[in-house]
Amino acid sequence: MYRAYSPKRRDTGACRCQGEVAIPTTFSGEPSCSRSVEAASNLGGRPVVYVRCMRQPSRDRPELPDGYGVPDGSEGVLEWFAVETRLRESLHYWMATTRPDGRPHAVPRWGVWMDGRFWYDGAPSTIHVRNLNRSPFCVLHLEDGRQAVMVEGRSEAAEPPGSVLGTRLAAEFCAKYAELGYSPEPTSWEGPHAGGLRVFTPVKAMAWFEFPTDVTRFRF
Numbered sequence: 466m467y468r469a470y471s472p473k474r475r476d477t478g479a480c481r482c483q484g485e486v487a488i489p490t491t492f493s494g495e496p497s498c499s500r501s502v503e504a505a506s507n508l509g510g511r512p513v514v515y516v517r518c519m520r521q522p523s524r525d526r527p528e529l530p531d532g533y534g535v536p537d538g539s540e541g542v543l544e545w546f547a548v549e550t551r552l553r554e555s556l557h558y559w560m561a562t563t564r565p566d567g568r569p570h571a572v573p574r575w576g577v578w579m580d581g582r583f584w585y586d587g588a589p590s591t592i593h594v595r596n597l598n599r600s601p602f603c604v605l606h607l608e609d610g611r612q613a614v615m616v617e618g619r620s621e622a623a624e625p626p627g628s629v630l631g632t633r634l635a636a637e638f639c640a641k642y643a644e645l646g647y648s649p650e651p652t653s654w655e656g657p658h659a660g661g662l663r664v665f666t667p668v669k670a671m672a673w674f675e676f677p678t679d680v681t682r683f684r685f
Contacts (some may be wrong), residue, residue, distance in 0.1 A: 562596035
């Protein structure tokens, strides 16, 4: 459901939308939440953009043995936007799931981090999707082990995205992977022969760029 800000109303930056909102294109200010363009439309004769509002996660230090040297206080913890930038810009991701007999399974994935979630393709016949159909809980990890980003969450089959979201997804995929031979169309995830679009929603994350000084845990 979309809610619209009045074109005459000045937003103070506080997050009041709790979902999708429509904001006039004349909007200025820095919201406390993360907003991304969802669609373009008109409201009362004035142009607006539809956006999705994502609450920022809480931050603290993870519980690690004393010998790791992780500081006790919050000084030096990472900002989520810095971690999310890595998630958006990465080309290759690793996803870990659990087989029915408890054995782990890891697979590399291409995908795009958009609107606070990870969108990727996964055919229903693949091992990792069969694992997820049994239990949607999984871990997403970037390739870099020195500047690490690990995200725990749930992966589920996505609904057909429609023209607006499909166009955005296709543009993001093409920008990252066209040179590697993958250029989906906005309609690639529609119809009976559509690809297996999935979406990963974060629940908890841990990251560090300079271990152990900035190791940070995030809760969504």
